[in-house]
Amino acid sequence: MRHEDLTRQGHVVVTGVAGFIGSHLAEALVERGHEVVGIDCFTTAYPPAAKRANLERLLASSSFRLVEGDLVTLALDAWLEGASVVFHQAAQPGVRASWGRDFAIYVHHNILGTQCLLEALARTGVPRLVAASSSSVYGDAPVYPTTEESITRPVSPYGVTKLASEHLCLAYARPGVAEVSVATLRYFTVYGPRQRPDMAFRRFLDAAYAGRPITVYGDGEQTRDFTHVDDAVQANLLAMTAPIHAEAINVGGGRRVTLNQVLELVGQVTGRRLEIERAPAQAGDARHTGADGTRAEALLGYRPQVSLEDGLAGQAAWVASGLGLGATRGAR
Ligand SMILES: NC(=O)c1ccc[n+]([C@@H]2O[C@H](COP(=O)([O-])OP(=O)(O)OC[C@H]3O[C@@H](n4cnc5c(N)ncnc54)[C@H](O)[C@@H]3O)[C@@H](O)[C@H]2O)c1
Numbered sequence: 001m002r003h004e005d006l007t008r009q010g011h012v013v014v015t016g017v018a019g020f021i022g023s024h025l026a027e028a029l030v031e032r033g034h035e036v037v038g039i040d041c042f043t044t045a046y047p048p049a050a051k052r053a054n055l056e057r058l059l060a061s062s063s064f065r066l067v068e069g070d071l072v073t074l075a076l077d078a079w080l081e082g083a084s085v086v087f088h089q090a091a092q093p094g095v096r097a098s099w100g101r102d103f104a105i106y107v108h109h110n111i112l113g114t115q116c117l118l119e120a121l122a123r124t125g126v127p128r129l130v131a132a133s134s135s136s137v138y139g140d141a142p143v144y145p146t147t148e149e150s151i152t153r154p155v156s157p158y159g160v161t162k163l164a165s166e167h168l169c170l171a172y173a174r175p176g177v178a179e180v181s182v183a184t185l186r187y188f189t190v191y192g193p194r195q196r197p198d199m200a201f202r203r204f205l206d207a208a209y210a211g212r213p214i215t216v217y218g219d220g221e222q223t224r225d226f227t228h229v230d231d232a233v234q235a236n237l238l239a240m241t242a243p244i245h246a247e248a249i250n251v252g253g254g255r256r257v258t259l260n261q262v263l264e265l266v267g268q269v270t271g272r273r274l275e276i277e278r279a280p281a282q283a284g285d286a287r288h289t290g291a292d293g294t295r296a297e298a299l300l301g302y303r304p305q306v307s308l309e310d311g312l313a314g315q316a317a318w319v320a321s322g323l324g325l326g327a328t329r330g331a332r
Contacts, residue, residue, distance in 0.1 A: 010084030011035040012240075013126075015071060015117065018042060018051035020194045021132065021187070021232055022089035023058065028233045029087075030063045037079050041070040043109065045092055046197050054194050071113035076120035083124070085240050088117055088131040088169070091162070094198050095136060095284040098158035110161035114168050122178035129169060130239040133184040133248060135225070135289045137163040144256065144290035145225075148186070148248050156284030166248060173246035181246065183239040183300075185232075188252040188291045192229035192311060193318035201226075201312065204263065205319040208270040218281035220260035223288045227253035228306035238300040247299060252291025254304040265309065269316040 012029055016022040017038025029036050038058065042048040058064045067079055071090055080086065092098075092109040114131070121129060136159035137152045154160045166184045173182040195202045207214045235251040267274050296302040 010082060011037055013037045013039065013080060013083050013086045015039045015086070015088045016090030016132075017058070017066070018055050019089060019093075020054070020196050021190055021229060022087075023054035023194060024192070024229050025087055025089065025233050025236050026058055026064065028237060030058065030061050032237070033063075035063050035065075037065045037067060037083070039067045039069065039071065039074065039076075039079065040090065041068065043092065045094065045097075050197070071116050072108060076117065077124050080120050080124040080126050083126050085128045085130060086117070086121060086126050087236055088114065088129060091132065091165070093158070093196060095156040095158045096282050097198075098156055098161070099283060103157050106158055106161045110158075111164050111168070114165040118168060118172045118178070121180050122172060125179050127180060128240065129172075129180050129182045130236050131166070131169045131182065131184045133166040133186045134159065134162040135186055135188040135250070135252075135291065136286065137166060137186060138286070138289070140286050141288070144223075144288055145252075145292035146250070146290055147292040148250055148295055155286055158284065170246050170248070181244060183242065183244055184248045185235055185239060185251045186248060186291070187232055188225040188227050188250065188289050190227050190229050190232045192315050195229075195315060200259070201262070201266075201315060202319070204266045204274075205270065205316055208266055208272045208274055209320060209323055209325060211272070213275040213277045214263070214266075215277050215279050216259060216263070217279050217285065218259075219278070220263065221258050222281075222285070223256045223258050223290065225252040225254075225256050225290045226262075226308055226311075227251060227304065228311040230306055231302075231304040234305070235296065235300060235302045238302050242300050244299055247295070249296050249299060250291035250293060251296055251302065252293055252304065253306075253308065254293065255308065256288070256290040257308060262308075262312075265312050266316075269313045270320075
């Protein structure tokens with residue numbers, strides 16, 4: 001796509017496009033006929049080569065344009081001018097690494113990056129922002145499933161930056177600031193093909209196929225609401241046009257399971273005997289997460305569709321194919 005073509009009609013912009021969720025979202029947008037500008041600076045949170053691989057399909061499309069740069073320093077206006085929606089997925093992810101010196105990296109990407117994007121949105125008059133937030137804004141919530149009205153008290157520095165990012169987005173939607181309506185989507189642990197290598201399912205599957213022990217932090221009885229990436233993408237697509245002004249919305253998978261249940265499923269879908277090593281619970285991990293989906297259904301018409309069994313089998317097949325392994329039991 002040439003730069004001149006952008007002015008033809010309302011294109012859409014995806015930040016963090018080379019990442020796990022951003023790349024799936026951009027593919028879905030291209031498939032639906034949108035012209036997509038994707039922005040990414042290929043941070044080293046995990047190997048940039050994996051991010052390049054995520055873009056393979058997109059780069060083959062004439063409806064996709066990759067802009068390489070950091071939201072904090074990039075001249076954004078030229079890319080935002082005339083856009084109908086910006087999907088803001090860019091962030092420094094990961095709860096555990098956010099303690100200590102690296103917090104500065106989180107502040108840079110998650111807070112400064114968001115603020116720079118919002119200033120550009122205000123200048124260029126983009127009418128809709130859909131931004132990735134996180135269940136980590138809740139910390140150890142008092143009630144499960146957790147509604148958006150619940151107190152937000154993150155238990156990790158990462159969660160603090162995601163909450164700050166979310167508040168910034170919602171502040172720019174206030175009258176007199178910018179002509180933008182905002183949905184911040186609080187994703188609950190997203191999984192599926194291309195999942196980041198630091199995330200639990202990915203670590204479990206990689207270890208299972210390699211015959212390495214799986215490290216489980218804590219007793220495994222912690223629960224998570226796991227959301228398939230196709231469902232997270234669907235929530236974004238619905239949020240493009242939903243009649244909202246400024247809302248934080250939970251995006252969950254519809255069910256809460258323990259990590260020990262997940263391990264059993266990993267054994268089933270890989271057909272491998274798992275060797276499990278227990279390690280102490282990690283600072284920053286919430287004990288439980290669970291989304292109340294009432295608001296997402298009411299405002300977006302969102303209902304998760306992918307079952308954990310099918311979703312995990314699909315991710316296992318993706319991991320296996322990356323390792324050159326054939327079809328795995330139960331994978332489809
Ligand atoms: N994966 C999950 O389970 C999960 C859960 C809750 C929230 N989220 C949020 O969803 C979003 C996507 O997460 P993901 O798992 O796909 O992560 P990811 O690391 O795979 O993708 C993020 C992408 O953003 C890019 N990026 C970071 N800072 C940037 C900047 N300043 N300028 C340009 N590009 C930048 C990175 O290079 C990366 O490609 C993030 O905002 C994350 O906080 C993810």
